[in-house]
Amino acid sequence: MSISQNINSILEKIPSNVQLVAVSKTKPKEDIIEAYEGGYRVFGENKPQELAQKYKDLPKDIEWHFIGHLQTNKVKYIAPFVQLIHAVDSIKLLIEINKQAEKNDRVINCLLQFHIAAEETKFGLNLEEAKTLLGSEDFKSLQSIRIVGVMGMATYSNDENLIRKEFRSLAFIFESLKSWFFINKEEFKEISMGMSGDYMLAIKEGSTMIRVGSSIFGSRY
Numbered sequence: 001m002s003i004s005q006n007i008n009s010i011l012e013k014i015p016s017n018v019q020l021v022a023v024s025k026t027k028p029k030e031d032i033i034e035a036y037e038g039g040y041r042v043f044g045e046n047k048p049q050e051l052a053q054k055y056k057d058l059p060k061d062i063e064w065h066f067i068g069h070l071q072t073n074k075v076k077y078i079a080p081f082v083q084l085i086h087a088v089d090s091i092k093l094l095i096e097i098n099k100q101a102e103k104n105d106r107v108i109n110c111l112l113q114f115h116i117a118a119e120e121t122k123f124g125l126n127l128e129e130a131k132t133l134l135g136s137e138d139f140k141s142l143q144s145i146r147i148v149g150v151m152g153m154a155t156y157s158n159d160e161n162l163i164r165k166e167f168r169s170l171a172f173i174f175e176s177l178k179s180w181f182f183i184n185k186e187e188f189k190e191i192s193m194g195m196s197g198d199y200m201l202a203i204k205e206g207s208t209m210i211r212v213g214s215s216i217f218g219s220r221y
Helices: 003-013 029-037 048-057 072-078 091-103 127-135 160-181 199-204
Strands: 019-023 042-045 063-066 084-088 108-114 145-152 190-192 209-212
Touching: 003 019, 003 029, 029 048, 042 048, 048 063, 048 072, 072 091, 084 091, 084 145, 091 108, 091 145, 108 127, 108 160, 127 160, 145 160, 160 190, 160 199, 190 209, 199 209
Parallel strands: 019 042, 019 209, 042 063, 063 084, 084 108, 108 145, 145 190
Antiparallel strands: none
16 A cells, blocks of 8 residues: 555544654655645654754645654754654753744643653653652743643553553553643643554553554665
């Protein structure tokens, strides 16, 4: 099937309230154009300079999501245009995003990343760290960022029970933060979880946003 057919096949399977982010990282602009000409507009990238170049070269009504680990010194490349930053895991990064957002006279939407997987990984908050971050004076002073939800990645595993448990833990974190910090904030509504191999399971456990690459564009080399 073509890239557009792959996208449409996924859209037919998922509820209308779930956002599909077509993960185009490492893929050439021609692949994105094929999806674009088929009517799709939401794409995810994980390298700031590569994303900035694609933004420059491709149509301006594309909604770009940054889905990888973001270093503070790279925020400036994507701050003028990025629609959503998925993987914010520190107050230091939020302060830099806020600074660059102010320079560009805009508010940047962000998701807090949580470490929910059993496997070791460097990135992601736990619930206590998130409570400390959101309760801090540093965070309360930031006027040019908007926290709109949470993000996490399950263990790369065939154990469906393990994956389901990890997705449930992120949904619990979302509900906890909603009740403690965002009770009257309608914009805090996103749970970004689920990729090519597990997005249907993620949706069953409450995902509102899935990040799908290889099922759309084919395997990466």
